[in-house]
Amino acid sequence: MLKRTALLFCLAIAACASGAQPAAPLQQPTGWVAVLIAGDNQEPAFANAVDAMADKLEGAGVDPKRITVLKAGAKGAAAAIGSNIQRVFAGLAPAESEGCFVFMTSHGQREGGLVLAASRTYLAPSGLDRLLAGPCRDRPTVVIASGCFSGVYTDSGAMRTPNRVILTAARRDRSSFGCNASLRFTVFDECILRAIDRGLPWQTVMDRSRACVTQHEEDADYHPASEPQLFIGQSVAQLTAFPR
Numbered sequence: 001m002l003k004r005t006a007l008l009f010c011l012a013i014a015a016c017a018s019g020a021q022p023a024a025p026l027q028q029p030t031g032w033v034a035v036l037i038a039g040d041n042q043e044p045a046f047a048n049a050v051d052a053m054a055d056k057l058e059g060a061g062v063d064p065k066r067i068t069v070l071k072a073g074a075k076g077a078a079a080a081i082g083s084n085i086q087r088v089f090a091g092l093a094p095a096e097s098e099g100c101f102v103f104m105t106s107h108g109q110r111e112g113g114l115v116l117a118a119s120r121t122y123l124a125p126s127g128l129d130r131l132l133a134g135p136c137r138d139r140p141t142v143v144i145a146s147g148c149f150s151g152v153y154t155d156s157g158a159m160r161t162p163n164r165v166i167l168t169a170a171r172r173d174r175s176s177f178g179c180n181a182s183l184r185f186t187v188f189d190e191c192i193l194r195a196i197d198r199g200l201p202w203q204t205v206m207d208r209s210r211a212c213v214t215q216h217e218e219d220a221d222y223h224p225a226s227e228p229q230l231f232i233g234q235s236v237a238q239l240t241a242f243p244r
Contacts, residue, residue: 023162023234026140028243029099032057033092033135034067037080039106039147040117041073043179049105049146049189057101060198060242066098072106072117081119085131092135099239100136102128105189107179108148111172115147125156138163140236142202146188148175154229162235165202167192167209170226177222187216188228199244206230 036053038046050069058064068088070080077084094100104123106114113124132141141164145153151172153159159166169176169188178186185193191212195205210228217225232239 025238026138026163026235027097028239029097029140030243031095031098032062032066032101032242033094033098034062034101034103035085035088035092036067036069037085037102037104037106037114037123038069038071038073039080039104039114039123041071042107042117043183045179045183045186045189046105047071047073049185049193050103052185052189052193053103056193056196057242060196062101062242079118080116082116082121085116085123089131089135094135094139099140099142100132101142102132103144103146105146105186108150108170108176110149111152112149113152114145114150125153125159128153129156129158129161132164136163140239141165142239143167144192145169146176146186146192149173150176151227151229154231160231160233162233164231164233165236165239166229166231167202167206168229169213171229174224174226176226177217177220188213188226191216196241198240198242200241202232202236202239202241203230205241 034057036050038050040046054067054069072080104114109122113122115122143166146169149172150168150170154166154168155172176188191209195208
């Protein structure tokens with residue numbers, strides 16, 4: 001009798017779970033507030049990438065006043081340090097028609113997140129989730145995390161909310177490559193910058209980026225493959241890069 005009661009209880013829970021309503025879709029933003037972070041300055045590639053991403057966003061119609069760039073090598077309010085990052089996110093105020101866009105590029109800490117060299121720390125997925133949970137809690141949000149082991153952001157339960165799209169340069173247990181003083185960008189940054197076009201679904205942007213990364217890895221005989229990762233939340237399944 002006890003076993004039968006327990007089975008019925010489990011079936012009731014399963015029935016309730018299966019009846020849960022999917023998250024409501026969010027509207028395509030007509031504008032964006034953006035935070036671009038170069039977490040390390042050992043090579044110029046990280047700073048180059050955030051500058052290029054700022055240009056990309058402006059070219060897509062994002063208001064330059066809505067774009068904040070923080071770099072490990074900068075001074076004062078523009079430095080990529082923890083206090084500045086907290087201040088910038090706390091000050092984000094996306095309008096009802098705007099989304100949140102975050103691009104971070106740096107070296108990666110295994111199971112920790114991307115390095116913030118000027119603070120001698122790293123931005124963990126749980127920390128980024130807390131930063132986004134206030135101003136961007138109910139807004140369409142795109143996070144691009146570029147660095148070794150950056151798949152920790154797509155694998156984080158805290159980060160996988162219905163309103164977020166998350167693209168990373170590698171699996172959580174894989175390194176990325178291209179941190180070289182002779183290169184303008186890391187390989188993933190070069191590929192993602194090329195892949196983002198107005199009106200493209202983020203799935204297509206990632207498909208393009210993966211193909212580009214794979215070609216670079218094959219040409220360089222790089223092993224094991226970095227395997228860039230993608231998470232798309234239920235509410236933003238139809239989100240495109242930027243409106244045409």
